[in-house]
Amino acid sequence: MSDLLRLATAGSVDDGKSTLVGRLLYDTKSVLADTLEAVHRASADRGLSTPDLSLLVDGLRAEREQGITIDVAYRYFATPNRSYVLADTPGHVQYTRNTVTGASTAQLAILLVDARKGVLEQTRRHAAVLALLGVPRLVLAVNKIDLVGFDKAVFDTISREFTEYVTGLGYTADALVIVPVSALHGDNVVERSEQTPWYTGPTLLEHLETVPVAPDPRDVPLRFPVQYVIRPRTPEHPDYRGYAGQVAAGVATPGDEVVVLPSGRRSRIERVDTADGPLGEATAGQSVTVLLADDIDISRGDVIAAADDQPKLVDELDATICWLAEKPLRAGARVLVKHGTRTVQAIVTELSGRFDEQNLSLVDGPEALSLNEIGRVVIRTSEQLPVDDYVASRRTGSFLVIDPADGGTLAAGLVGAPLPLRGGVPVQLSPGP
Amino acid sequence: MGKGTIDVTDSVSGSILQADLTLDALEAEAIHIFREVAGEFDKPVILFSGGKDSTLLVHLAYKAFWPAPIPFPLLHVDTGHNFDEVIEFRDNLVDKLGARLVVAKVQDWIDDGRLTERPDGTRNPLQTVPLLDSITEGKFDAVFGGGRRDEERARAKERIFSLRNAFGQWDPRRQRPELWSLYNGRHRPGEHVRVFPLSNWTELDVWRYIDRENIELPSIYFAHRREVYQRDGMWLTSGPWGGPRENEPVTEMTVRYRTVGDGSCTGAVQSEASTVDEVITEVTASRLTERGATRADDRLSEAAMEDRKREGYF
Ligand SMILES: Nc1nc2c(ncn2[C@@H]2O[C@H](COP(=O)(O)OP(=O)(O)OP(=O)(O)O)[C@@H](O)[C@H]2O)c(=O)[nH]1
Ligand SMILES: [Mg+2]
Numbered sequence: 180m181s182d183l184l185r186l187a188t189a190g191s192v193d194d195g196k197s198t199l200v201g202r203l204l205y206d207t208k209s210v211l212a213d214t215l216e217a218v219h220r221a222s223a224d225r226g227l228s229t230p231d232l233s234l235l236v237d238g239l240r241a242e243r244e245q246g247i248t249i250d251v252a253y254r255y256f257a258t259p260n261r262s263y264v265l266a267d268t269p270g271h272v273q274y275t276r277n278t279v280t281g282a283s284t285a286q287l288a289i290l291l292v293d294a295r296k297g298v299l300e301q302t303r304r305h306a307a308v309l310a311l312l313g314v315p316r317l318v319l320a321v322n323k324i325d326l327v328g329f330d331k332a333v334f335d336t337i338s339r340e341f342t343e344y345v346t347g348l349g350y351t352a353d354a355l356v357i358v359p360v361s362a363l364h365g366d367n368v369v370e371r372s373e374q375t376p377w378y379t380g381p382t383l384l385e386h387l388e389t390v391p392v393a394p395d396p397r398d399v400p401l402r403f404p405v406q407y408v409i410r411p412r413t414p415e416h417p418d419y420r421g422y423a424g425q426v427a428a429g430v431a432t433p434g435d436e437v438v439v440l441p442s443g444r445r446s447r448i449e450r451v452d453t454a455d456g457p458l459g460e461a462t463a464g465q466s467v468t469v470l471l472a473d474d475i476d477i478s479r480g481d482v483i484a485a486a487d488d489q490p491k492l493v494d495e496l497d498a499t500i501c502w503l504a505e506k507p508l509r510a511g512a513r514v515l516v517k518h519g520t521r522t523v524q525a526i527v528t529e530l531s532g533r534f535d536e537q538n539l540s541l542v543d544g545p546e547a548l549s550l551n552e553i554g555r556v557v558i559r560t561s562e563q564l565p566v567d568d569y570v571a572s573r574r575t576g577s578f579l580v581i582d583p584a585d586g587g588t589l590a591a592g593l594v595g596a597p598l599p600l601r602g603g604v605p606v607q608l609s610p611g612p
Numbered sequence: 613m614g615k616g617t618i619d620v621t622d623s624v625s626g627s628i629l630q631a632d633l634t635l636d637a638l639e640a641e642a643i644h645i646f647r648e649v650a651g652e653f654d655k656p657v658i659l660f661s662g663g664k665d666s667t668l669l670v671h672l673a674y675k676a677f678w679p680a681p682i683p684f685p686l687l688h689v690d691t692g693h694n695f696d697e698v699i700e701f702r703d704n705l706v707d708k709l710g711a712r713l714v715v716a717k718v719q720d721w722i723d724d725g726r727l728t729e730r731p732d733g734t735r736n737p738l739q740t741v742p743l744l745d746s747i748t749e750g751k752f753d754a755v756f757g758g759g760r761r762d763e764e765r766a767r768a769k770e771r772i773f774s775l776r777n778a779f780g781q782w783d784p785r786r787q788r789p790e791l792w793s794l795y796n797g798r799h800r801p802g803e804h805v806r807v808f809p810l811s812n813w814t815e816l817d818v819w820r821y822i823d824r825e826n827i828e829l830p831s832i833y834f835a836h837r838r839e840v841y842q843r844d845g846m847w848l849t850s851g852p853w854g855g856p857r858e859n860e861p862v863t864e865m866t867v868r869y870r871t872v873g874d875g876s877c878t879g880a881v882q883s884e885a886s887t888v889d890e891v892i893t894e895v896t897a898s899r900l901t902e903r904g905a906t907r908a909d910d911r912l913s914e915a916a917m918e919d920r921k922r923e924g925y926f
Contacts, residue, residue: 182633212899238765239784240918250787252768253761255814262634264812280789406647411680419679425644425793454678465636466643466676479651503789517794520651577792586775586798588788 184392185264187281189309190291191301192270195322197248199291199362200267201232203384206369209256210235232362236267249274251281260388272301275308275551276503279591282309283577286392287316289383294327294359297337300537303344304551307536308501310348311553311597313573316390317345317355320383325361329374334359347539356390358383399572400485401429401437402565404519405477409468421452421468422477427519427574428567429485431469432460436486439477440565445486446473463574480521482565482575490565490575496525496558499534499569499598500548500580500590507547508554514589518564518578525580529557534598541600555596569593635821639672642809644793645772646676649754649807650683652797656754656807657747660686660713662702663872664829665758665810668818671827672809673756674709685712687750689743691735691874692719693852698872701830714750716742733854736874740923744780747804754797756807762814763902766918772811778802782922815870815902816895823888832869835886839864846879870895870902 188196204210210218214235221243222230236252237243248269256263266281268274282288288309292302309317319341327333338357345355358367359375360383366372369384381389409421435448450470451458461467469483477483484490496516502508508527516525533545534553541555548554558580569576580590649656658673660666673682686706706713718738721727726745727738747755761768771787773795788796797805810818822829840847840863841856847867848856854876856862867880868891885891 183637211901213901236765236768238767238769238918241785250769250784252765253812254768255762255812257814257816276789277787280791283791284793406644407651407677409677409680413679413681416679423647423676425640454675464640466640466647515798517796520648573792577794579791579794579796581796581798585800586796588791588796591789591791 182260182392183262183264184387184390185266185284185286186387187266187278187285187288187314188268188291189278189282189288189305190270191293191296191299191305192247192272194270194291194293194296195362196270196289196291197233197236197252197267198231199289199320199322199360199368199383200252200254200265201235202362202365202368203265204235204254204256205232206365207256207258207384229363247271250277258384258388263387270301270305272304272551275304278305279308279312279501279503282312282314283591285309285312285314287318287387287390288314289318289320291320291322291362292337292341294321294323294333294337298340298344302341304536306341306345306348307534307539307553310345310350311499311501311593312591313570313597315354317350318383318386319355319357320362321357321359322362324359324366324375325364329359329366329372331375331377334378356380356386358386399428399567399575400488401431401435401483402427402485402490402567402572402575403431403469403483404521404575405479405481405483406520407479408477419470420474421470422483423466423468424483424520425466426461426463428463428572430460430462431467431483433457437471437483438486438489439475440482440484440490441492441563442476442481444473444475446471446475448472448483480519482519484565490567492563492565494560494563495528496556496560496564496566496578496592496594497596498556498558498578499553499593499596500556501553502548502550502590504582504587504589505550507549508556508590509547513583514558515581515583516558516560516564516578516592517581518566519575521562521564522581523564524561524583525558527556528559531555531557539600541598553598555598558592566594568595568597570595570597632824635817635824638813638817639675639821641793641812642672643676645795645807645809646673646756648795649756649797650677653754653805655750655752656684656756657687657714657750657752658682658684658756659743659758660688660702661872662688662698662705662830663758664818664822664833665760667705667827667829668813668821669756669758669809670705670709670711671825682709682711684756685714685750687714687716687746687752687755689739689746690715690717690719691739692717693735693874693876695830695832695851695869695872697832698830701828705828714746716746718742721745732876734874734877736877739874740780747780752804753799754805754807756809758810759808760810760813760815760818770808770811772808773797774806774808775799776804776806780804780923782806784918784922816892819888819892819895823892830872832872834891835866835868835883837864838867838880840867840880847882848876848879851876 252267254265268278268281405422407423449472452468512527532541532555567575576594578592841860868883885894
């Protein structure tokens, strides 16, 4: 399913993310006449001489009034080569959780800097979040290049500083492309700029069109969290018993030896079913129904996994979390953990470190984790969970931390320590073959 | 998925193979969402009007639970301003699936005084109260809607699982982060969650999928001769909601509908597209959005949709 490219924007407030997204939509002719007319009208009402393309994405009243993005907007466009799902995220620190939302599923992030301001604290924070979430590819758009007279020297300085920083985060050279752009005027977004003869790389769109989409890594074998048990009990299907789910990793093939976790019982895949008929195999991302050779007790929350290479079964999660709630996290907090299709009670037993994304270091034993902070924790769960390390498998290595009182989502959780630390050995974020 | 061949004539945007990969991914995502809801909620319900998006929803629900029947009832908030073809289609489909359909008639709310008819006669905005009352009465805790993010920019901001308070309201500033494909459907008693499995579909995706899966639709989505009159730049037709005013001459044209809603404010578009293939070609070439072309209710103001959603609209 590689021809759908999922993108997210990131970068500090006012660096021009929404304008860039608007420009991409506009220059790929993805904006239809009535929408465009509405933007022209709204821009004129605000006394602007050129249409404000950020109005194409800043869809909430409060966003238009304040001229900032508050929540993620999802936009879609297609070229002859690809379909794109684009998440435009807010730059304001207060709304970092919405940036995390947009970036969690992205295959490529477009990080912006304002050429006049260069790499800011917020730029580094966002780059660190992208690395933590394992977004495999980055584009740095050095925006508002028109406001520095299309100066190559400015571009070079920013490029150097940024490259050094993200190399520390684990990004390899082939995972990063840097483009000088003007979102407002369209330079090097879709059309090549005549003002930057010194730039020989691709325009933003040229890069998006040709960048290989990293396939889901196949080194983690079958992981199939059971969502729902299908038992029709109808005259045509009196004995049908199928386990419905989406393949989270690996491949499900009839004949495979599998283990059901946490119970540990073994069986064999008899059939991989869909409403369109049985399949020869199902790969990561496919929603199917698995039938097993033996009649064993399986329900929602169980994981069907490759018998010869199983996930770790743990009741103590060694994890990294990005705290997304207003009230700070302290050791001892009682929470719910949602992993795959299973939700269990849990206690955060230890806060072992807070990540300092400016210096890529770990501050030992923090008192608490506040809004938008990233930290290392130990979480004890009431039941065993079958997990993989996040770096090996995004789907089976991620979890939510939920507030048992009001059901709110408190944190994004990642199994293991995917943190890029200075002096440590960073996880290599290379886009792979 | 996995059907091997498809017959999308894909003139403008891309190869046939690409369209199929995208549709496979969208289908798998929607099926995953249906199953999550079935696994986590006590009483889900599917909003079903007989229009193309809700018909697509029902088709995906069917595939998600096959060979078992769809484990939820359907709910139609009926404005009374219907196209006969759509109601007939709705009832046929419900019969074929053996599903249970609950109909909430806006007329009943008007008759007993809980709602008053608007001076302009439009009943789209009047759907909110019967919808919320039906959700409360049926104790529904998850409500599937056919909303797509590409329809409108306030919708583009909505989560796939969208929490509503006891008043059915949407608070766009306090949406839960939605991470990976881990949906959080936790809610307190009285609250419910609106679920949008088609969030990431575009109008073109919908039509390509309808083509690939051979999904049947009400006939008014295809070109037909119809008497229409013009109002506010839209081609309206007469029906139970009334007809042309004195200065609105009636002409007969070949038209089709791109969206189907309350008859009083849903416009027809001039079109010769009488097959799914022809509709795909037309949608690909269209320079107007489906709502811009056909919905008077969205033209009210810059934030018309956001305001209605805040109040609890679909
Ligand atoms: N001169 C110039 N101005 C730009 C450019 N790109 C954006 N702007 C202006 O910068 C301001 C902020 O742009 P936005 O697109 O709203 O910025 P943003 O990054 O989306 O902001 P947040 O989402 O709130 O973080 C607007 O006034 C834009 O018109 C550019 O390339 N050149
Ligand atoms: Mg913005």
